[in-house]
Amino acid sequence: MTNEYVLQAIDLEFPGSILESSEPYGLLTLVIKKEDIKKVIHHLKESSLQIDFLTDICGIHYPQDKEKELGVIYHLHNMRENFRIRLKVFMPKENAEVDSMTEIxxxxNWMERETFDFYGIKFRGHPDLRAILNDPELGYHPMLKEYRLEDGTREDKDDKMFGR
Structure with missing residues (x-):
């Protein structure tokens, strides 16, 4: 199984669903339309491609791009052929919601809960979408790049020590 073969198979089954494709470090990486991601992942698992192992789901935040500010990244693996693929979907922060993959x-389950907890991305159809690692009363999503990198309230720091 090659990157070209899988790319062609997805493009034939879902024409127009692939927005971008690349192969960083040889890993087939596709940006998929948000509304098609569940159909594409279901097809990858149930078709002859047999990409039947979900390695990871994680979020990403690009605050400079308001149309593609938040994203969800899926890493999938066909263990028989040792083939890996990365799928990405992007959305504006105001509409940070994507279909849950828990049925597939x-x-x-826990990967989506972690992504929700840290990025605030909602997963439609998730059976128990709530905080998993942070305090449920935290009130913000800590991985969003909305906060200063340093705590301006600290008094034990002297900027001269850091060359400023």
Whole structure:
């Protein structure tokens, strides 16, 4: 199984769903339309491609691009052929919601909860979408790049020590 073969198979089954494709470090990486991601992942698992292992789901935040500010990244693996693929979907922060993959991969449950917890991305159809690692009363999503990197309230720091 090659990157070209899988790319062609997805493009034939879902014409127009692939927005971008690349191969960083040899890993087939596709940006998929948000509304098509669940159909594409279901097809990858149930078709002859047999990409049946969900390695990871994570979020990403690009605050400079308001149309593609938040994203969800899926890493999938066909263990028989040792083939890996990365799928990405992007959305504006105001509409940070994507379909849950828990019906396809039960392991998606906690990964989606973690992504919700840290980025605020909602997963439609998730059976128990709530904070998993942070305090439920925290009130913000800590991985969003909305906060200063340093705590301006600290008094024990002297900027001269850091060459400023």
């Amino acid at each position: 991969y039960s392991g998606a």
